[in-house]
Amino acid sequence: MAGLELLSDQGFRIDGRRVHELRKIQCRLGVFSQADGSAYIEQGNTKVLAAIRGSKQKTLHDKVLVNCQYSMATFSTGERKRRPRGDRKSQEMTMHLRQTFDAAILTNLYPRSQIDIFVEVLQSDGGNYCASVNAATLALIDAGIPLKDYVCACSASFVNDSPIVDINYLEESSGKPEIIVATLPKSEQIVFLEMNSRLHEDNLSKVVDTAVKGCKDVYQILDTAVRDHVSQVATVHGWEN
Amino acid sequence: MSVDIRIAGARESTKQLDSEEISSLVTPGDVITTDTGFMRGHGTYMEDDQLKASVAGVVERVNKLICVKPLKTRYNGEVGDVVIGRILEVGQRRWKVDTHSKLDSVLMLSSVNLPGGELILLELLLLLDNVTQAEVQSVFADGSLSLHTRSLKYGKLGQGVVVHLSPSLIKRRKTHFHSLPCGASIILGNNGYIWICPTGNEMEDKTGGYEQNLEPVQRADREVISRLRNCVLALAEHKMMLYDTSVLYTYEASLKFPNI
Amino acid sequence: MKMRETPLSNCERDFIRSAIADKKRLDGRQPYDYRKIKITFGVDRGSCQVEIGETRVLAQVSSEITTPKQTRPSDGMLFINVELSPMASPGFEVGRRPDVTVDGNEVKIHPVEEKDPLPLSVHHMPICVTFAFYEQGKYLLVDPTDKEEKVMDGKMVVGMNKHREICSLQVTGQMLLLKDQVLRCSNIAVVKVTEITELIHNALDNDRQARGWETGMQYFLVLSLLIRVSPVNEKKDKGVGSIGEGGPSAWEVDNEMEQEVADEIQTVNKSDRSAEGNSRLSGNHGDDSEEEATCTLSKDDLHNPTQLQ
């Protein structure tokens, strides 16, 4: 991968985007009828399904237990590989997702119950965590579970002295720094933050800003999708009167 | 037999609407009001003196109380609601019942009309997985429900089918039991569970349903029940409210297609 | 079997919270103070024990020749294996204090007869600093203890080297932070990292003197291997280091975790190739070779690694 140019002189990235451009996002709510809530999201070539199921009786006396299960389909990457649930990467991801949503769900409203969040990556092209968070947020909204705000996640990197947003698989595996942020977009509060590889402290602020901006852009798209979905259903319900 | 296949993308949505049409639509994190004179209802939370939405849905205002009603949610019980439930667990003096609410509901032995006033072993009354019809007696502090089957209207349900739908699709009416002219009865539980059974065997003998009728249901009855079930599902698919008239109209309309 | 951990009572929680609000800590430290760090090197080379307060971590490095990955024939591999013994804490949920200790070593076989073990060129030394947040980030503690971690809303671990390069950064726990808080932590980390780097350098200097040999600028080395390998490019490195946190995530399920981490090793020097490990977990990453010092050792040195002990 030596000669790969992540950012051309003209300011274009490998897949033709500019530094501040997200990949195309398409999403849909309520894709399954059995689950309490579900959603599907595509961010570029990364495709993720999320489903929510609630209310098994578990013993956290004062709040709901948020449980996650993250898995990747065997066909999700170029190399076909069995990925049993216990896979280390999945476990780590599961734990991150749980923490993220523990902070965003109003957990004290449901004592003694449990919310299961299932996330399945159908196709992976970088930004699995981000797409998973975004999908799970939509699924939680679909399920009518109270959230403080949307949780939107976005990644960023730093190439040739310029921050780039929403990095894909090639950019991820280039060895450049990768920063992953999940935020509550309205208040810009950070729920989750992780960074790999080396980045000079002076640049941290710039890259975090880029990622947070990315989250806000993602939020706009998700919010439009949710509003469309809700209003479509609400009108047939006759709720407007 | 003709088969018609469409890809998912070709499906037409029922109505294309501009989301601007509903002004009171909010999504999580939206500020509903900064006026502190309001009371916080379901689907909202307070932060920095602002009342914000925690779910996506339509804002409803009753006097000073503001709540947001989400599209889809678990059943939030209210006293007096008619519910259909499934027995999950038989305990010492109570049953645990699944009513599609966040926590399991309980049906105390003392809240059951015992046939003949005798004390019978719980297991004989309601077994695991039996379907029961009950009324919400009270709501506990944590949101779980206490049920009762004190009236002869309520009790165990015998032969029929349950349909699980979103509770928000059930229209609140005076009565939720309907004996439809097509030869079947339907109970529209407020919790989104719907029971369809042949007319006659449940409603006639007012024993609370604890004496079970195990006679096979006639084929004609079964066909009517299946058709009704499909009608209910069709209505739900299109997010239409369910009540006796809507179900009946759908049923009548469906008779045009005898082979479905 | 996982042992039951003593639950934290409301009383302890409230007390620690009120103490923190009062800018006091149970062990008498100030909010931004580090605990006492003690670094001890083992008799054998490549082992090191670090104590931070009551938390102890033992690191041992070893290396062996293996076949490189087909996809990266010129790179070696670095394995990091972290074990959290149940002895350390009953019912280990999150690894206790993370922190520090990166020891590497490297092995190279060139012409077979003259074996010259080299210290692994560790380009920079990432130091982890942990911050604990309370009351949605209102209060901030550096280097929280076990109990303080149990009470906290969440924590942030910053891995940074003395050149102010952040190597890893992780925010965990259920709390909401603002960007400014993150930046403030990274500023504090700069100071702490400088202090600790100093400390480690001193410890290494002392150790070097104790061992009585000159290792140039870099760290200590471990073994020399007498293996006959003819192909020129056959060189890899297996290091077992214990590094703090990184991904405490998966540890909950079992106490042993083996992580095959990023493998990126470059050839730096033509005559003596040294391998640089790059680990995402530890944030030990190298591609700028600032201090490429190598040394040659005599056979005697190698065979009497414990001399002058």
Add this chain to the structure above:
Amino acid sequence: MVDHVGKVVLPGETLSDFKESEKTYKVILGPGLRQESDDIIVSKPGIVRFKEPNVYWVDSNQKRYVPVKGDSVIGIVTNKAGDVFRVDVGGSELATLSYLAFESATKRNRPDVKVGDIVFCKFVVANKDMEPELVCIDSNGKSGGLGVIGRDGGYMFQTSLNLVQKILNPDCVLLKLLGKRLSFEVAIGMNGRLWIKARSVSETIAIANAISASEYMSNEQIKEMCKRLLDALAGF
């Protein structure tokens, strides 16, 4: 046997020549000593102790608390299960505490105990075959200081079982010295847990650290430490 007293013994050693009670010709064996047919076998490493007229036991530095009937302990409520609270006392299993075992508790008037509260209570049932059971009242139904503690502050911490024995020993000067200059409340559980509430957070921390530090100190050293501590606190 008398010459064994005060010596270190290891598990498996057999002891003999016990001093019997003059009236009953019996010997009472405490923890760490076991009778196997005719031999008395040591089952714990430690120091043999003797108390007149005929009681022998082994003092060992054991970390795990084993419930003993009549012991006052500090427990943490971990769960409410029907009519009982499940309490962690540091033993191998959770102890039960009936909600009726509180002062003026009745079936209708349940005590106000939350999960996570700490309770100062006494063992009424503690043997190896039964689940240990706690109460917060004496035989007259009075609390006598037992019950939920630490609601309005204070700090609970864990020390070793030996340290607790040591500070409760009338010969130990620690609490007396601290009490002279500082006013504080303390509850000492035989399971090694202590709860302390002083006038301020810093005093509480200081007292807690003083107690933890005193484990291997002689009375002289304790005096020295208390002096320094009190001086330091005065300078706060």
